[in-house]
Amino acid sequence: MFESAELGHKIDQATYDKEVPKLREALLQAQIDLAKTAKFPVIILVSGLDGAGRGETVNLLNEWMDPRFLQTHGMGKPSDEERDRPMMWRFWRELPPKGKIGIFLGSWYTWPIIDRVHGRMSSADLDQSLERAKRMENMLISEGALIIKFWLHLSKEKQHNRLKGLENTPKTRWRVTKRDWSHYKLYDKFSAVHESVIRHTSTAQSPWIIVEGFDTYYRNLTVGRMLLAALRKRLDEADKLPADTTVAPPLLPSIDHLNILKTLDLTHKIGKNEFEKALEKYQGKLALLTRTKPFKKYSVIVVFEGNDAAGKGGAIRRVTGALDARYFNIIPVAAPTEEERAQPYLWRFWRHIPRRGRVTIFDRSWYGRVLVERVEKFCSEADWMRAYSEINDFEAQLVRHNIIVVKFWLSISKEEQLKRFKEREAVPFKNYKITADDWRNREKWDEYEQAVSDMVDRTSTKIAPWTLVEANDKDFARIKILKTLCEQIEAMLKKNRIAIG
């Protein structure tokens, strides 16, 4: 795998001096074109061996290009705010927007590699984590990102020479740390893990570019040219990209017209007295659950989706009524802002992932992608088709990080909706809630029903199941929601108590 990168590649200074000015100008021009069109972001990963020139390469790119439209992220020790969220959160928050370049020194591969070499992670776990990284990259690429991955390599002998060389020069001595030497001693182990990483994560769309790191001129020129070629190709292709490349079989409605929503018994009701009693019971329970000490290690994300006028707002208020206002947060999801539109669609949800011990409620959510965006054709079929698995990946990351993900679909009948729309229009105090959009959506009732049915089939997982809520009776819906939420939090706390004890 590293054969070509151990040949002792070299470039003489004369060639280098001749080539560099042209290269720099072309790189700068590519960067200007990128900023002007602002059609896609560029993510550059710089990985590889200690002493192979990762830091120098990053500094070089900052020197050759316009550093104002470039941002470098040294992914060192995570902050406490970062440790409170899934590992990928710190990358999401640093993703470059369209038109800009983000360079990551140390990537989502760094920690899994180190953990594997030190035996803190099994080979199977590593493969799993690489698989996740690959899926993440695929998602970014589908969202338009250009990902360029550099791997700087050195033979064992050359690594030794290089660390010694740095150490013997007073100006660079500080750069060699004990950690570098202890890694050197593990060269063969690292090499094996590196090979596995490269093998698993070199894809057609974002292959690793392996560069021998010993000779500075060779390394610089190679990195510069590769980067230029990648930028240029993508810039020149930007206009002729096929808009929709999916060849997936269309999702047809079931031929007997039965779907999961139609099986709901919307006549479920609860009496006033019973409701008051149950409300007190489950609000009390929820209040206690979220105030226990073990809960400080968890957080909760609640997703509310449902028909227009299904009573999401009222249900949310019954939930928050049991919570301490300091520890919950509600995110009403409307049209994305300008900053959000410059990012992959999940970005606007990642930014609201709660710290531990907190509850975040999404009033509508990332499922907009496979509901309104699908039905109204705000995105292509390819986009919403891939969204199912991207969303499952996203939620799996949350759950792995002790975030309890609870998802509700509030379902009402078409007649009940009509009744509520008319009521809302009649009450001055409520008529802000009803818009022309609502009436338009209603005309597409069947299409939405199909979209919901597909969504449930494809994203109701064991780790983050959908709960369908019969919401013709508002009180019934509220109790079912509170009860489900309590049960799911309790189950997670219990499960881990056993696992720990």
Next chain:
Amino acid sequence: MFESAELGHKIDQATYDKEVPKLREALLQAQIDLAKTAKFPVIILVSGLDGAGRGETVNLLNEWMDPRFLQTHGMGKPSDEERDRPMMWRFWRELPPKGKIGIFLGSWYTWPIIDRVHGRMSSADLDQSLERAKRMENMLISEGALIIKFWLHLSKEKQHNRLKGLENTPKTRWRVTKRDWSHYKLYDKFSAVHESVIRHTSTAQSPWIIVEGFDTYYRNLTVGRMLLAALRKRLDEADKLPADTTVAPPLLPSIDHLNILKTLDLTHKIGKNEFEKALEKYQGKLALLTRTKPFKKYSVIVVFEGNDAAGKGGAIRRVTGALDARYFNIIPVAAPTEEERAQPYLWRFWRHIPRRGRVTIFDRSWYGRVLVERVEKFCSEADWMRAYSEINDFEAQLVRHNIIVVKFWLSISKEEQLKRFKEREAVPFKNYKITADDWRNREKWDEYEQAVSDMVDRTSTKIAPWTLVEANDKDFARIKILKTLCEQIEAMLKKNRIAIG
């Protein structure tokens, strides 16, 4: 000061039950109007004594209003990312945008009060910190924010009763902490400090509203009504606010037409050889300074302002050439984004304040307010007039937090600018840099010169001085910038070394 709040105010349940539904509806309506017009943000501070019902009040507001357009912030222990920035950073990052309500439980008063009571802060220091808080609030109000400050009070006897009462109820026992009792023992001390805080920071535009906290009905109804009145008044006045209320004397140019820029000797030059030597020297020095251990406790903010085509980009690259790409960040300041426009104008700069050990370079900055926004009349005279002192306050906060603030104005002559504009137009590779705006700005040369002169006079402070850079010769400018930067960092490191040693 607390006389009226120790009278034993009470409301009977019948009155409460009668009043609440109307009040809730009116609050909800006010909230809807606020969201619809989205003309200003609402900041609610809830302060006061332990056990006086601060938490309950916040939860109540969440229950009475639509929690989806409300966000509560319990300002507890700061995170490491917050501790790395000036104290106010954590409030800035949580400020509600226009149209929304932010409730702060624990405010910018909390920590100064506690520090004063425990003797960690002198009375003079407290006054200073209150003065700063007041200035901050004034700024927010001038930017359009509605600030409502509730102070929940209890007499000493009532506080005792209340803590005992909470403790004796199994359901609320967990809420009383040791800290509460130790604060109770300090009742008189707290009371004295509280009085001082309220006296200093009750202003005409944001007075403290002192509410007796013992009787829940009285407290709830008072808070609800006061809040409603404040919201309603501001909403109804929103349309008839005078656009520009300044009566400041106009800033006239000096009658002999001499100004600070005209005194610069723009013929300063440096030879090629001398430049190369000086460049190596100061880049080397800067590289070392920012890599020393003591630097980890500091950060640097460099502001670049200057005439169009004065060479900011080139100068910035000479600075970053000496820095490790992982530890610097360049913020090119262009038009604000949608999210930034929904906030006070300094918000977009606060979000980029660096962590310790880092360098952030602003390519144009908050000074846009008193330069382009003044000259092009993007803001009112009142707005840019108050900006001078707001900016000084802002920079003082940075400096107090060990951030070294270095500000450069790059000055070129009108003839030199014309030459550079023409050059830029001629070189395909550079012509993206020259726009119609540049030519338009040039026509207002004298007005900009006046604005720069006023800016320097009003914002060049001992703690954050302006350095005027003669930039007709690019190399001369680059060296002066590098040298100044080194000197200012060195001076700060040295000053504190002596202070510590």
